[in-house]
Amino acid sequence: MPNTTSPTTLAQAPSAESVELPDYDWQTQSRGSALIVGRYTSGSIQTFDHKGNPKDSKSDQND
Amino acid sequence: MLLILTNSVDSTSDEIVRRIGAGRVFRLNIDQWREYRLVIDRDGFEIGDPSGRSIRESKVRACYLRKPTFDDPIDIPASGSPEAWTRSEVGAVIGEIYGMCRSRGLVRLVEKGAGIRVGKLQQLRAAERFFRVPRWQYHWGDAVRGFPERAVAKPLGADFVQDWRFFFTSEVVPAELDIGFPWFVQERIDASHDETVVYVDGTIFAFRLDRGTISGIDWRRDIFSRALEWRRQPQDGAFESAVRGFMESAGLAFGRLDFLVRNGERVFLEVNPNGQWGWLDLEGREGIFDRVVQALTQGWAHEERLATEAAPRDDFA
Numbered sequence: 026m027p028n029t030t031s032p033t034t035l036a037q038a039p040s041a042e043s044v045e046l047p048d049y050d051w052q053t054q055s056r057g058s059a060l061i062v063g064r065y066t067s068g069s070i071q072t073f074d075h076k077g078n079p080k081d082s083k084s085d086q087n088d
Numbered sequence: 089m090l091l092i093l094t095n096s097v098d099s100t101s102d103e104i105v106r107r108i109g110a111g112r113v114f115r116l117n118i119d120q121w122r123e124y125r126l127v128i129d130r131d132g133f134e135i136g137d138p139s140g141r142s143i144r145e146s147k148v149r150a151c152y153l154r155k156p157t158f159d160d161p162i163d164i165p166a167s168g169s170p171e172a173w174t175r176s177e178v179g180a181v182i183g184e185i186y187g188m189c190r191s192r193g194l195v196r197l198v199e200k201g202a203g204i205r206v207g208k209l210q211q212l213r214a215a216e217r218f219f220r221v222p223r224w225q226y227h228w229g230d231a232v233r234g235f236p237e238r239a240v241a242k243p244l245g246a247d248f249v250q251d252w253r254f255f256f257t258s259e260v261v262p263a264e265l266d267i268g269f270p271w272f273v274q275e276r277i278d279a280s281h282d283e284t285v286v287y288v289d290g291t292i293f294a295f296r297l298d299r300g301t302i303s304g305i306d307w308r309r310d311i312f313s314r315a316l317e318w319r320r321q322p323q324d325g326a327f328e329s330a331v332r333g334f335m336e337s338a339g340l341a342f343g344r345l346d347f348l349v350r351n352g353e354r355v356f357l358e359v360n361p362n363g364q365w366g367w368l369d370l371e372g373r374e375g376i377f378d379r380v381v382q383a384l385t386q387g388w389a390h391e392e393r394l395a396t397e398a399a400p401r402d403d404f405a
Contacts (some may be wrong), residue, residue, distance in 0.1 A: 028231075028264065028265065028266045028267060029264055030260055030261070030264045030265050030266060031266045031268075032243075032249045032255050032269055033249055033250055035241065035249075035255055035258045035260070036248075036249035036250060036254060036255045037251060037253055037254065037256055038251075038253050038254070041313075046097065049096045049117075049120070050320075051137055051138045051139035051141075052110065052139050053105070053106070053110050054102075054105045054113060054115040054137075054141075055099075055101075055102035055105055055106060056096070056097070056099065056102055056355065057102060059293075064271035086179050086331055
């Protein structure tokens with residue numbers, strides 16, 4: 026089957042997960058949760074938001 | 089004072105602020121831009137946050153570009169959107185602030201735009217001097233010629249293809265690719281491990297992941313569904329010399345490099361000049377946070393602490 030593979034046929038949904046987001050504290054300039062480092066920053070490659078929804082990312086923001 | 093350009097959900101920045109001290113950092117979160125006060129004129133910039141903390145351009149001692157991105161995607165009609173326009177404008181002014189810091193030699197580790205200056209294809213060509221590199225080709229409008237039957241395709245960018253679906257690195261048969269699309273194909277490497285290397289201004293932190301523990305060929309697919317076990321690798325002088333040589337040739341002070349490991353040999357894939365790294369040092373035991381903080385505070389933090397102790401805070405109002 027020549028020439029039938031396209032980016033559309035290859036694309037997959039990420040196995041995303043919702044993450045509870047603590048409030049931002051202006052005094053400490055932090056949300057203060059190591060959990061997010063592991064589950065959001067790591068995982069996200071900045072391609073998924075903290076709710077587990079996919080998000081756009083480009084240039085300097087790429088993983 | 090260290091100026092961090094990022095967003096409010098960036099927990100790597102949370103930890104950096106905690107380590108350096110909130111009094112010596114001004115964090116500008118692009119997604120909370122409405123919460124700040126900002127003025128820029130011929131004399132420089134001044135920014136204040138809701139806590140009363142402020143920073144003037146003349147007080148910036150170092151600037152760190154993290155992830156100034158908006159966290160909530162919006163639909164943008166072709167005819168335009170006030171919110172999209174505003175976000176673009178705010179992004180542009182943060183780029184200006186970065187540029188002002190850069191012109192004064194204050195930017196540390198991450199260079200804005202390095203992903204274009206040292207793009208993925210350029211990286212592969214440059215890396216041949218230092219590492220084994222997979223055979224690769226970028227093409228459209230013509231069939232792949234003379235390429236191995238087993239290959240992988242990957243995107244250069246990070247846009248969604250359709251319906252929030254992402255183009256992860258995928259196995260393909262080159263002869264079956266629709267030449268009406270652009271394709272970046274690479275020789276498939278039957279690797280036992282992924283290796284990722286965090287490079288911080290000459291210091292190298294290497295970790296490996298057993299590919300038998302992931303469900304496909306792109307570990308990012310599993311990042312939310314499995315606990316990926318990246319194991320720290322012992323020092324390897326020859327490899328580290330090659331990494332340093334490559335990064336110096338690319339003019340990068342920071343990056344996360346990705347390799348595949350086949351029969352003990354590392355095969356270079358790419359370097360991400362602003363790659364995420366906090367997840368590799370969650371407990372702070374690997375020393376990556378220590379090294380990054382050192383690079384961000386070198387030459388100013390001690391002096392500024394003494395000055396801060398002797399003088400009242402530099403308020404914006």
